[in-house]
Every structure is written in C-alpha cells, then in structure tokens.
Amino acid sequence: MCGDAHPKALLRAIQEDGDYLLKLANQHIVSSDQFTQNGMLQLFRLAAKYEANPRRFSTSLQGKILISAFYEPSTRTRLSFESAWHRLGGDIMSITDRSTTGIAKGECLADVAEMFNNYGDCVVLRDNNESSLEEMIDSLRIPIINAGNGCDEHPTQALADLYALFKWKPELTTADAKQHAVSVGIIGVPNRMRTVRSLIKSLLKFPDAIKELVIIHDDSVSEHLFAEQQREQIEQAGIHVRTSTDLNATLPDIDVVYINAISWEGETFNTYGKSFSLDAQSPLKEDAIILHPLARGPELATDLDHTPHNWYFSQARGAVFLRMALLTCMVQRAERVIDVV
Amino acid sequence: MCGDAHPKALLRAIQEDGDYLLKLANQHIVSSDQFTQNGMLQLFRLAAKYEANPRRFSTSLQGKILISAFYEPSTRTRLSFESAWHRLGGDIMSITDRSTTGIAKGECLADVAEMFNNYGDCVVLRDNNESSLEEMIDSLRIPIINAGNGCDEHPTQALADLYALFKWKPELTTADAKQHAVSVGIIGVPNRMRTVRSLIKSLLKFPDAIKELVIIHDDSVSEHLFAEQQREQIEQAGIHVRTSTDLNATLPDIDVVYINAISWEGETFNTYGKSFSLDAQSPLKEDAIILHPLARGPELATDLDHTPHNWYFSQARGAVFLRMALLTCMVQRAERVIDVV
Amino acid sequence: MCGDAHPKALLRAIQEDGDYLLKLANQHIVSSDQFTQNGMLQLFRLAAKYEANPRRFSTSLQGKILISAFYEPSTRTRLSFESAWHRLGGDIMSITDRSTTGIAKGECLADVAEMFNNYGDCVVLRDNNESSLEEMIDSLRIPIINAGNGCDEHPTQALADLYALFKWKPELTTADAKQHAVSVGIIGVPNRMRTVRSLIKSLLKFPDAIKELVIIHDDSVSEHLFAEQQREQIEQAGIHVRTSTDLNATLPDIDVVYINAISWEGETFNTYGKSFSLDAQSPLKEDAIILHPLARGPELATDLDHTPHNWYFSQARGAVFLRMALLTCMVQRAERVIDVV
CATH class of the missing domain: 3.40.50.1370 (Aspartate/ornithine carbamoyltransferase)
Structure with missing residues (x-):
C-alpha cells in the first residue's frame, strides 16, 4: 500500500x-x-x-x-x-x-x-x-x-496527522529540519474545523519543518477564515502563511496537501470547499502527499487511492x-x- | 473525599x-x-x-x-x-x-x-x-x-446502600449494634420507588441497627405511601416506623438521610418530593450522613458534595x-x- | 434437555x-x-x-x-x-x-x-x-x-443447522450414509429466505445423507418458490426434491423438519407460511427432529420444547x-x- x-x-x-x-x-x-x-x-x-x-x-x-x-x-x-x-x-x-x-x-x-x-x-x-x-x-x-x-x-487527530508526516519524512524531526522544510497546503476553514484547528496548533511547534502554510478556501468564508488571533499565532511561531482561493494554481507548490471537507457545527455539520476536490488529474507535485482525516466525501477521489500521493490510509493506520x-x-x-x- | x-x-x-x-x-x-x-x-x-x-x-x-x-x-x-x-x-x-x-x-x-x-x-x-x-x-x-x-x-442498590452505611459505622454489624443504633430517614415513597422498597427489605434484616425509620413524604401521596403489608412488615421486624411531611422538622433527629426523587412507573418516571431538597443549609445533625442512589436531580444540592455529610459518592464507589x-x-x-x- | x-x-x-x-x-x-x-x-x-x-x-x-x-x-x-x-x-x-x-x-x-x-x-x-x-x-x-x-x-446458520443434524445422526457423515439417509422437510420459501438458501446449498454437498427434500409452502408463493436454477441444482446434486402445500399430509414421511417463518426483504421482513405451524399434536414421526434457526414466532409451539423432537435448542447451542x-x-x-x- x-x-x-x-x-x-x-x-x-x-x-x-x-x-x-x-x-x-x-x-x-x-x-x-x-x-x-x-x-x-x-x-x-x-x-x-x-x-x-x-x-x-x-x-x-x-x-x-x-x-x-x-x-x-x-x-x-x-x-x-x-x-x-x-x-x-x-x-x-x-x-x-x-x-x-x-x-x-x-x-x-x-x-x-x-x-x-x-x-x-x-x-x-x-x-x-x-x-x-x-x-x-x-x-x-x-x-x-x-x-x-x-x-x-x-488533538489526537492532529497527532496522527503529524505522525504520518514524520513517517514520510523523518528528517523533519531532526536538527537539519530546515533544509528539508515542506510547504503545507490546508484545504478548509481554520476557524470552523476542529481537525484543522488542532493541526495548526501542532504544526506551530515545528516551525523549522514548515516552509510555508497555505490555506485554500472558497470565497464565501474568507471573512471568517481564521479565528481571532489564529493567523497571528502562526506568524509569531515563524511560519509564513498565505491564503488562496485557487486550488489548482496552488497545488504545484505544495508538498503536503491536507484536505477535510466536513465541519461540525453544534449538532449538525456542514461541508466547506465543495468547489475543491482532488483526483488523479489534479496538478500535484510528483512527490506530494495527501493527508485526510477521513471519512471522506466527494472531495477526495478514489482514483488517488492507488497512487503514491495516498498517505491518508497510512495516516489512518498510524x-x-x-x-x-x-x-x-x-x-x-x-x-x-x-x-x- | x-x-x-x-x-x-x-x-x-x-x-x-x-x-x-x-x-x-x-x-x-x-x-x-x-x-x-x-x-x-x-x-x-x-x-x-x-x-x-x-x-x-x-x-x-x-x-x-x-x-x-x-x-x-x-x-x-x-x-x-x-x-x-x-x-x-x-x-x-x-x-x-x-x-x-x-x-x-x-x-x-x-x-x-x-x-x-x-x-x-x-x-x-x-x-x-x-x-x-x-x-x-x-x-x-x-x-x-x-x-x-x-x-x-x-436489590443490589440496597446492598450498596447498606454497605455504605456499615462502612460508616462498622459497629452496627456487631453484637453491640443496639448501643449504636441510628435513626434512618427516607425521603420518598416506599410504595412506588424500587430503590426504597429494596432498601426497606434489607434494613428489616438489621433491626438492632435501626433506632427508628422515618418516611418523609409530601401530602399528595400519603394514601399510597406504603404498599400492602409493607408498614406491617417493618413493625413486625421490630423497627419503629413513623412518617412525616416536614423535612426540616425531622432532620435534626436523623443520622442517616436517604433521598431519591425518581420513581419509575412503567416506561416513564415521575419525581416525588419536589417540595423536599437538601443543601448545606439544611438542619442536618452534625455527624449525619446522606445517601442517594444517584443520578441526582435538584433535590440534592451540590454544595453538600464537599461536606462530611456526603456519603453518596462513597456509596456509588462502593x-x-x-x-x-x-x-x-x-x-x-x-x-x-x-x-x- | x-x-x-x-x-x-x-x-x-x-x-x-x-x-x-x-x-x-x-x-x-x-x-x-x-x-x-x-x-x-x-x-x-x-x-x-x-x-x-x-x-x-x-x-x-x-x-x-x-x-x-x-x-x-x-x-x-x-x-x-x-x-x-x-x-x-x-x-x-x-x-x-x-x-x-x-x-x-x-x-x-x-x-x-x-x-x-x-x-x-x-x-x-x-x-x-x-x-x-x-x-x-x-x-x-x-x-x-x-x-x-x-x-x-x-452461511454460518446453515453450518449450524448441519452440525445439529450430524450430532443427531453421526452415521450420516460416514461412508455408510446412504443406508441411513433421511427425508428433510423445509417449511419456507427457498427463493426468499436466506437461511433456507444457505441450508440448501450446504445440503447439496451431502447427497448421500438426503433421501428426499420436501419443500412445504403455501399456494400464494408457488410461482416464486425457487430462485432461478435453484431446483435444478438440487436435482443435479442427485437429491430428489418435491413440493407440498399440505404440511400434515407430509409430516409422517419426514425425519428432519426445518421451519423458519421469517423472510428478510430489504429493510423489513415478512412472514411466510402463516398457515403452517407445528405443535405437539402435529403428526410427526416418532423419532423426527425439528430444527429452527430462531427467534421463533407462533409457527413453532412451545409445547414441543420438552419433547424429543426439540433439536432447535441444541442447534442454537451448537x-x-x-x-x-x-x-x-x-x-x-x-x-x-x-x-x-
């Protein structure tokens, strides 16, 4: 696998x-x-x-x-x-x-x-x-x-996310991390998704491992994209952060793509980023990996399952x-x- | 605790x-x-x-x-x-x-x-x-x-009730029990509450340990307070029983207060004794203990939790x-x- | 038992x-x-x-x-x-x-x-x-x-059915099976009941043990009694198969009576053979056994439980x-x- x-x-x-x-x-x-x-x-x-x-x-x-x-x-x-x-x-x-x-x-x-x-x-x-x-x-x-x-x-989902990331590139855990730093793209809404909120907090503890953090979102949520102080905290940790509403334009720069379209809101849930989805035709970097906390919806096509981009199954196993x-x-x-x- | x-x-x-x-x-x-x-x-x-x-x-x-x-x-x-x-x-x-x-x-x-x-x-x-x-x-x-x-x-709730009682006063299990006998007050309806029914049956086996049994109830249930023969059985066991509709007038005489406001009736439940509740201001004897089978409702105030009257947590643990x-x-x-x- | x-x-x-x-x-x-x-x-x-x-x-x-x-x-x-x-x-x-x-x-x-x-x-x-x-x-x-x-x-229900059958008559598992072969009567609809479908497939592997297979059904389902090729497969295995709509006329010839009145259909279930039921007065062979996958409905009277016909409890245990x-x-x-x- x-x-x-x-x-x-x-x-x-x-x-x-x-x-x-x-x-x-x-x-x-x-x-x-x-x-x-x-x-x-x-x-x-x-x-x-x-x-x-x-x-x-x-x-x-x-x-x-x-x-x-x-x-x-x-x-x-x-x-x-x-x-x-x-x-x-x-x-x-x-x-x-x-x-x-x-x-x-x-x-x-x-x-x-x-x-x-x-x-x-x-x-x-x-x-x-x-x-x-x-x-x-x-x-x-x-x-x-x-x-x-x-x-x-x-928080344990975020730990599992990072565990997958570091299994993929153990050198990110070492003193030389900066030389191997990766671009992380997150498709989702940091303000509203618990998985993304916890992931970002965890990434902040590894600033040397992160070259850049790109939040990919659709226009409708741009106002409420970040929770109060969330963006400032990322920057204070020394991680460069930018946002994008164009997934395909962004993908060629991303090493680690994190996608999760479900956002829990009280007793129900919403899906964000319906406009965004990944499949085997997406312009991914050749050695990019995809992480997804699962269960997945239509945002992550199954034709990616048998490609080397699929680290989401390893992430679930880990x-x-x-x-x-x-x-x-x-x-x-x-x-x-x-x-x- | x-x-x-x-x-x-x-x-x-x-x-x-x-x-x-x-x-x-x-x-x-x-x-x-x-x-x-x-x-x-x-x-x-x-x-x-x-x-x-x-x-x-x-x-x-x-x-x-x-x-x-x-x-x-x-x-x-x-x-x-x-x-x-x-x-x-x-x-x-x-x-x-x-x-x-x-x-x-x-x-x-x-x-x-x-x-x-x-x-x-x-x-x-x-x-x-x-x-x-x-x-x-x-x-x-x-x-x-x-x-x-x-x-x-x-019945196992009643066993747990007595186990708590005897941990509190082990001398009640001995040949000298009569010298240490306690007044037990039960807030509830013996006719309708399964916990109370089982508790009374169990207490009957320890007549020397019980100085007096007081049933504290509100007026509305006085007719159906006891099941048929229930009161007679208590008295035949040699336990003095009386009833009261005035909780606060009764409390100063009670060593063990048993309270439980939920009564199961078919597929639903009722609460009795809404007029009765215990809190840290209740006129409890200094060394009285409170038992409650839990879960509790408003009848048992949380300000009692950190007083020495609280034996209901020990009762649940036991x-x-x-x-x-x-x-x-x-x-x-x-x-x-x-x-x- | x-x-x-x-x-x-x-x-x-x-x-x-x-x-x-x-x-x-x-x-x-x-x-x-x-x-x-x-x-x-x-x-x-x-x-x-x-x-x-x-x-x-x-x-x-x-x-x-x-x-x-x-x-x-x-x-x-x-x-x-x-x-x-x-x-x-x-x-x-x-x-x-x-x-x-x-x-x-x-x-x-x-x-x-x-x-x-x-x-x-x-x-x-x-x-x-x-x-x-x-x-x-x-x-x-x-x-x-x-x-x-x-x-x-x-399929595991069918295995349990045969396990009960062979515990009852171990000689059916031997090279001499043919000399001990039994008539099996199934009350139900092979086309629609998963237990019956699996049982028949399993019986096909033991043709020497089966003298005759009788499907007992009511008139209303006779058209759809068998699934496509189901009857042909039984016959090709060398097992004689016949159908009947008269339970009591059939029982005197049957060694093993299999009854199950529930048929799952999508999210709900139907009962077939309401017209058929077994009780202690049914004209069973003296040494006939009854199998039933349970849970039972009114088709299997409890007055059979304490007769030697009851092998359905042993079947459940096995x-x-x-x-x-x-x-x-x-x-x-x-x-x-x-x-x-």
Missing part, C-alpha cells in the same frame, strides 16, 4: 527520552496547545515502536478499563481508540448513544465525571458540546482525552499506534514500554 | 464465614427478601476486601462472560456492573437498547433466556416490566441479577465492589477469593 | 484432517457455496471438540480483535458470534446500530473496509443490503463473515461452537487447536 513506509526510519531518527512520556501520566488531553515539540516527538517514537512490532506489547494495559463515551455519533474515531486499547490488552466499556444515558435525564457532567472515577481508568470523550470536557475535568481523578468537542479541537502510545502514557504504564528506564 | 473511609474497619468487624458466600453459587438475585443478615454481612466483608485491595483479585472471573441486558436505558447501573465484572477479569456482551433486539420482533422472554444459557455465564437484567425476570427464570440455567424491574425492586462480591459468588468463583477454604 | 446429545459420537465418527482447517486461514465466508464436504466435516469435528470440552481452548484467540458490525438489528446472531469469540479469549468491538456510523454520513463501504483493516483481525457483518459484502471485500485484508445479507445468504471453529480457522489459529500438527 502506498504510504505504508516502514516506521523504523522514524524510530531511528528520534532518540528516546522517556521523561517526556512519564510526564503524561494522569494528564488530561484537551487541546493541541498542551504538547511540546519534544513531548510529541517522544510520542511519535513510541507509536513507531508499536507500529514496527505490533505484537510486542500486547499486555501493557492489562487490568485497565477504558470508558469510551461517544455522545456524538462516530464509528471511525471510537473504533480507533478502542482498537488501540484492546491491542494493549485493556478492557472497554462503551457509550455509543447519548439517549441511553443519564445525561438525557438531566444529570450534570460533574456527576458523570464522579461516576467515571469509580468505573474506569481513562475516559475518551466525544461530544458536540465544546464545554463538556471543562465541565467534567474538575471532578475527574482519572485522565480524559478530547476525541472531538464540537468545532473546537481534536492513528491507532499513535493512540496506543498516548493512552499508555496517560494511564501510567509508560515505564513498561520504554526501552531504558 | 468525604465518606471515603477505609473499608478495613468493616473488614475487621466481620468475621469471615465463606459458607454463606458458597451458598450464592448459581442463585438468581431477584429481591432483597432473599438475603439473610449473615449472607449480607459476608458479602459486605468480601466487598470490603476488594475495596481495600482493588488490584489483588484481577483474574477471579477470567473466562467468564457476562450478558449485560439493559432494556431500560441506564448508564450508571450498567457501567457499575460492567466495571465490577471487568475488574475481575471477565468478558462482557452488552445489550443497551431494546429496539435492536429480538424482543422488538416479538420473541418471548423464555426463548431469550434459552439463548442466554448458550452465550454467557451470568445475566444482569434491567427492564421496565416487573414480570420480565419471572418470565425468564424458569428457562435459565445461568444466574440472573435484577438490576431494576419497573417500580418493583433493585457499589462496584459490592457487585464484584456478589457476581463472584453467583458464578461459583467464591472459593478463589475466600481467605480460608 | 432434548437434543443435547453428547458431541463425542460425532467427534469419533469424523477423522481429523487439519489441512482442511488450515485452508480456511484468511478466507472470506460469503456463501455456503464455498464449502466442500470435507471442509464442513472438519469444521463440525472441531466444533464437537469444543463442545465436548468447552473450557479447554479458552485462549486460542488471545490478542485477536473481532469487529462485530450489525447494521441490521439482531441480538441472537450477534451474541452468538461474540460469545464464540470471547470463549476463545479474544476481544470485541461492536457496532449495533447503523445510525451511529459513518455509513449514515455517506461513507463508502470500501473506505469502511479500509478502516476495519486497521482496527481488527476479523469482521462479522450483517446488513440488509445484499451487495455490502462484495463492496467491502476488494479492500479488505482481514477476513469477513457474512452473518446475513438481506435475503441472500446466512451454533456457538460451530462459530468458534470457523473463527479460529479464519484468523489463522487452527494450528493451536488441531490435535496432530
């Missing part, structure tokens, strides 16, 4: 420093803001270690219980987390439907959090309400992961290993998987 | 007698009527043993499968049972929605029971239909637990260990966790 | 030949067409080995993850597969409701398949759409089982062991359970 590069190159490029992983013990993961460059690199290294040898650590989470609470419908993200947890030997309790829960009867989220403390060792929460996480955190004594909160953030890495650290089992303790 | 007293005191107060636990092997748990004082004490002792050392028995249910059948929506009770089962190393199959089942197609419960025989080792059933359990039991060759059947009973104890015995694994065999 | 004959007789009747089981490694199970006589016999033998000693192989699927995807509502079949998987020590991720999935958002099945590749080791799929399996298979790198696709097929056998082989763990390797 295209994009299924061996993770060993990335494993070799990053030197292990387990302290960054141990620091994640019992930490809530709410926003991509929280991560440092080194913290992310160590997670990518651990993910690569898992991916290079999937069966080696099959009992790291034995005896641990995950509460998988998906109050907003999702199969892909839920199964990705649940697969990660099961592959490490842990047990899972799932909530797949808000209507079957006490929340439907009016229970407050602080009480739900108190309940979760008694029942599990870690919570994965998806909710269309941006503030749900914050309402629970004060009462939680076990760590929680934000698996998408409304149109706010989806997301499981990335989540294995993060979950291991959060529930204080990092010491079981670090090589040198 | 308030109420998070160490269970070791209770563990020390009760002498182990494994025979009572072995007798629960393959027993159906339908009603709080079924338990004897000694049977309950041994369950509380085992629960305390689990709670005192949560990681010690993580494989007691290995190879056993729980069928978690919640035909009436619930997250709290479902996850409490599922967490109990997983913490002991067992596997689970969940039914969280009646509409996805054969019952929706008109399958009779005796056939569902026959199916369950083939698929698992124990059933937890919640159903809004009072008679569902009885319809299944004749065909079942594996044990079933009643996790709430309409407005009838919820419910997992209590259920671990009961499930272990039902599926014939008690001999693995009894100290002296 | 009637029909709960010891599987050891079947185990003795079939000689082990592990090669047939090893060949199932990583195979998709779509249709009953796929199986050979020897392949089925070896599966029945392994199922009998599991059933004769249910606790012996409790870790054969350790570390393996099942994706249990039931887009069409079902509890019985879902729990049967999930129980089979858990009894062998594997982990499970369940999808019980199409509305919570990406498919509801328009995701194509090829992408769902790609997702499943990353998350699990085997897929069980039930869908009311006949073509769903075919749409996924090209993209799947892990094996998939058809657990009912519209009104097309349900289905779990049959599925254990098949799943073990598909995920390449057969070598762990074959006696001689």
Whole structure:
C-alpha cells in the first residue's frame, strides 16, 4: 500500500527520552496547545515502536478499563481508540448513544465525571458540546482525552496527522529540519474545523519543518477564515502563511496537501470547499502527499487511492499506534514500554 | 473525599464465614427478601476486601462472560456492573437498547433466556416490566441479577446502600449494634420507588441497627405511601416506623438521610418530593450522613458534595465492589477469593 | 434437555484432517457455496471438540480483535458470534446500530473496509443490503463473515443447522450414509429466505445423507418458490426434491423438519407460511427432529420444547461452537487447536 513506509526510519531518527512520556501520566488531553515539540516527538517514537512490532506489547494495559463515551455519533474515531486499547490488552466499556444515558435525564457532567472515577481508568470523550470536557475535568481523578468537542479541537487527530508526516519524512524531526522544510497546503476553514484547528496548533511547534502554510478556501468564508488571533499565532511561531482561493494554481507548490471537507457545527455539520476536490488529474507535485482525516466525501477521489500521493490510509493506520502510545502514557504504564528506564 | 473511609474497619468487624458466600453459587438475585443478615454481612466483608485491595483479585472471573441486558436505558447501573465484572477479569456482551433486539420482533422472554444459557455465564437484567425476570427464570440455567424491574425492586442498590452505611459505622454489624443504633430517614415513597422498597427489605434484616425509620413524604401521596403489608412488615421486624411531611422538622433527629426523587412507573418516571431538597443549609445533625442512589436531580444540592455529610459518592464507589462480591459468588468463583477454604 | 446429545459420537465418527482447517486461514465466508464436504466435516469435528470440552481452548484467540458490525438489528446472531469469540479469549468491538456510523454520513463501504483493516483481525457483518459484502471485500485484508445479507445468504446458520443434524445422526457423515439417509422437510420459501438458501446449498454437498427434500409452502408463493436454477441444482446434486402445500399430509414421511417463518426483504421482513405451524399434536414421526434457526414466532409451539423432537435448542447451542471453529480457522489459529500438527 502506498504510504505504508516502514516506521523504523522514524524510530531511528528520534532518540528516546522517556521523561517526556512519564510526564503524561494522569494528564488530561484537551487541546493541541498542551504538547511540546519534544513531548510529541517522544510520542511519535513510541507509536513507531508499536507500529514496527505490533505484537510486542500486547499486555501493557492489562487490568485497565477504558470508558469510551461517544455522545456524538462516530464509528471511525471510537473504533480507533478502542482498537488501540484492546491491542494493549485493556478492557472497554462503551457509550455509543447519548439517549441511553443519564445525561438525557438531566444529570450534570460533574456527576458523570464522579461516576467515571469509580468505573474506569481513562475516559475518551466525544461530544458536540465544546464545554463538556471543562465541565467534567474538575471532578475527574482519572485522565480524559478530547476525541472531538464540537468545532473546537481534536488533538489526537492532529497527532496522527503529524505522525504520518514524520513517517514520510523523518528528517523533519531532526536538527537539519530546515533544509528539508515542506510547504503545507490546508484545504478548509481554520476557524470552523476542529481537525484543522488542532493541526495548526501542532504544526506551530515545528516551525523549522514548515516552509510555508497555505490555506485554500472558497470565497464565501474568507471573512471568517481564521479565528481571532489564529493567523497571528502562526506568524509569531515563524511560519509564513498565505491564503488562496485557487486550488489548482496552488497545488504545484505544495508538498503536503491536507484536505477535510466536513465541519461540525453544534449538532449538525456542514461541508466547506465543495468547489475543491482532488483526483488523479489534479496538478500535484510528483512527490506530494495527501493527508485526510477521513471519512471522506466527494472531495477526495478514489482514483488517488492507488497512487503514491495516498498517505491518508497510512495516516489512518498510524492513528491507532499513535493512540496506543498516548493512552499508555496517560494511564501510567509508560515505564513498561520504554526501552531504558 | 468525604465518606471515603477505609473499608478495613468493616473488614475487621466481620468475621469471615465463606459458607454463606458458597451458598450464592448459581442463585438468581431477584429481591432483597432473599438475603439473610449473615449472607449480607459476608458479602459486605468480601466487598470490603476488594475495596481495600482493588488490584489483588484481577483474574477471579477470567473466562467468564457476562450478558449485560439493559432494556431500560441506564448508564450508571450498567457501567457499575460492567466495571465490577471487568475488574475481575471477565468478558462482557452488552445489550443497551431494546429496539435492536429480538424482543422488538416479538420473541418471548423464555426463548431469550434459552439463548442466554448458550452465550454467557451470568445475566444482569434491567427492564421496565416487573414480570420480565419471572418470565425468564424458569428457562435459565445461568444466574440472573435484577438490576431494576419497573417500580418493583433493585436489590443490589440496597446492598450498596447498606454497605455504605456499615462502612460508616462498622459497629452496627456487631453484637453491640443496639448501643449504636441510628435513626434512618427516607425521603420518598416506599410504595412506588424500587430503590426504597429494596432498601426497606434489607434494613428489616438489621433491626438492632435501626433506632427508628422515618418516611418523609409530601401530602399528595400519603394514601399510597406504603404498599400492602409493607408498614406491617417493618413493625413486625421490630423497627419503629413513623412518617412525616416536614423535612426540616425531622432532620435534626436523623443520622442517616436517604433521598431519591425518581420513581419509575412503567416506561416513564415521575419525581416525588419536589417540595423536599437538601443543601448545606439544611438542619442536618452534625455527624449525619446522606445517601442517594444517584443520578441526582435538584433535590440534592451540590454544595453538600464537599461536606462530611456526603456519603453518596462513597456509596456509588462502593457499589462496584459490592457487585464484584456478589457476581463472584453467583458464578461459583467464591472459593478463589475466600481467605480460608 | 432434548437434543443435547453428547458431541463425542460425532467427534469419533469424523477423522481429523487439519489441512482442511488450515485452508480456511484468511478466507472470506460469503456463501455456503464455498464449502466442500470435507471442509464442513472438519469444521463440525472441531466444533464437537469444543463442545465436548468447552473450557479447554479458552485462549486460542488471545490478542485477536473481532469487529462485530450489525447494521441490521439482531441480538441472537450477534451474541452468538461474540460469545464464540470471547470463549476463545479474544476481544470485541461492536457496532449495533447503523445510525451511529459513518455509513449514515455517506461513507463508502470500501473506505469502511479500509478502516476495519486497521482496527481488527476479523469482521462479522450483517446488513440488509445484499451487495455490502462484495463492496467491502476488494479492500479488505482481514477476513469477513457474512452473518446475513438481506435475503441472500446466512452461511454460518446453515453450518449450524448441519452440525445439529450430524450430532443427531453421526452415521450420516460416514461412508455408510446412504443406508441411513433421511427425508428433510423445509417449511419456507427457498427463493426468499436466506437461511433456507444457505441450508440448501450446504445440503447439496451431502447427497448421500438426503433421501428426499420436501419443500412445504403455501399456494400464494408457488410461482416464486425457487430462485432461478435453484431446483435444478438440487436435482443435479442427485437429491430428489418435491413440493407440498399440505404440511400434515407430509409430516409422517419426514425425519428432519426445518421451519423458519421469517423472510428478510430489504429493510423489513415478512412472514411466510402463516398457515403452517407445528405443535405437539402435529403428526410427526416418532423419532423426527425439528430444527429452527430462531427467534421463533407462533409457527413453532412451545409445547414441543420438552419433547424429543426439540433439536432447535441444541442447534442454537451448537451454533456457538460451530462459530468458534470457523473463527479460529479464519484468523489463522487452527494450528493451536488441531490435535496432530
């Protein structure tokens, strides 16, 4: 499969420093803001270690219980987390439907959090309400992961995006990153799409790896393209940012094309960039890669699946290993998987 | 956390007698009527043993499968049972929605029971239909637990209630109980609330521990406050019972306040005692404790959460260990966790 | 229980030949067409080995993850597969409701398949759409089982049917089968019922065991009783086939009565043969057995449950062991359970 590069190159490029992983013990993961460059690199290294040898650590989470609470419908993200947890030997309790829960009867989220403390060792929460996480955190004594909160953030998706990027070009993680820096084009609306918001926050921690960031959008959203201070933050990080409304004119300059047409808005979703789509005829650079958080709509043609541009399948596959890495650290089992303790 | 007293005191107060636990092997748990004082004490002792050392028995249910059948929506009770089962190393199959089942197609419960025989080792059933359990039991060759059947009973909730009570005051389990006897106030309707019905049945087995039982209710239900014979049974057990419609006048005499405002009625629920609520300004005895089966509504103010009156969080936490104890015995694994065999 | 004959007789009747089981490694199970006589016999033998000693192989699927995807509502079949998987020590991720999935958002099945590749080791799929399996298979790198696709097929049900038949009369699996051949009566519509379609395809592989196949149907469907070529295929296999619209006139000649009144049609179902029903007064041969895939409706009276005709409960129980056998082989763990390797 295209994009299924061996993770060993990335494993070799990053030197292990387990302290960054141990620091994640019992930490809530709410926003991509929280991560440092080194913290992310160590997670990518651990993910690569898992991916290079999937069966080696099959009992790291034995005896641990995950509460998988998906109050907003999702199969892909839920199964990705649940697969990660099961592959490490842990047990899972799932909530797949808000209507079957006490929340439907009016229970407050602080009480739900108190309940979760008694029942599990870690919570994965998806909710269309941006503030749900914050309402629970004060009462939680076990760590929680934000698996998408409304149109706010989806930090583990961004980690999976960067993990794919760095597997493709491990040299971007090194001191020489600047010599290999890439142009990243994002088709979407940074102001409204949680995947894009989290991705941008994560990219800010790797300014040397990014030659230029191009936001490709249609005219209708140009006013609200960026959230307040979002553009300024990118520039302050030292990353050159520009916008474009002409996809095909832009593509020949782009090394990494990130496309995602779904934007969650409260209880529903909209699609942006209907005017934009990629197919095998798009004027992509010969060695450009495409990333997409999936599920895809018509914006990404299947005739790209069998081209070397397809790194979105590798990205989806890597997301499981990335989540294995993060979950291991959060529930204080990092010491079981670090090589040198 | 308030109420998070160490269970070791209770563990020390009760002498182990494994025979009572072995007798629960393959027993159906339908009603709080079924338990004897000694049977309950041994369950509380085992629960305390689990709670005192949560990681010690993580494989007691290995190879056993729980069928978690919640035909009436619930997250709290479902996850409490599922967490109990997983913490002991067992596997689970969940039914969280009646509409996805054969019952929706008109399958009779005796056939569902026959199916369950083939698929698992124990059933937890919640159903809004009072008679569902009885319809299944004749065909079942594996044990079933009643996790709430309409407005009838919820026996494991009552066990969890008493477990919290006795952790708070272990001396109530001893031969000296009478010297330490407490006044118990129940805000609710014994005739209509399954939690209250089961609690009263359980309290009847500990008459020495109860100085007085006060039912606090509003005027509108006074006619139907008790089910037929319910009041007579309390008195026959030797427990003094009185009723009151004035919460605040009653509270200064009460050691244990039990409050629960939800009453299940067929497919829906009502709230009783809207006129009653507890908060940090309520005239509670200084050392009174509050129990509540949760989820809570406005009847229990959150400003009590950080007071020493809050034993409801400990009660919820303990419910997992209590259920671990009961499930272990039902599926014939008690001999693995009894100290002296 | 009637029909709960010891599987050891079947185990003795079939000689082990592990090669047939090893060949199932990583195979998709779509249709009953796929199986050979020897392949089925070896599966029945392994199922009998599991059933004769249910606790012996409790870790054969350790570390393996099942994706249990039931887009069409079902509890019985879902729990049967999930129980089979858990009894062998594997982990499970369940999808019980199409509305919570990406498919509801328009995701194509090829992408769902790609997702499943990353998350699990085997897929069980039930869908009311006949073509769903075919749409996924090209993209799947892990094996998939058809657990009912519209009104097309349900091959593991047919395997369970034959497993029950051969447990009842192990001599039908031997070289002497012809001397013991039985008359099989099927109440239903071969053209429209997936269970019947798959059963007939499976019976075709055992022509020596079948003296006669009688299709019992009501007049209203006689035109569309058989699918194109279906009747011809039966006859070409050397099995005599006839039809009847008079159940009671036919019963005295029948050794094995197969009844199933539900027929899936798109998103809904119809019942056929309302005019036909079996009860303890039906003119059954003294030693005739009844098979029914369950759940049952009024066509099968419960007064038969405690008669020796009842092999449908044994059939349901055996289905779990049959599925254990098949799943073990598909995920390449057969070598762990074959006696001689």
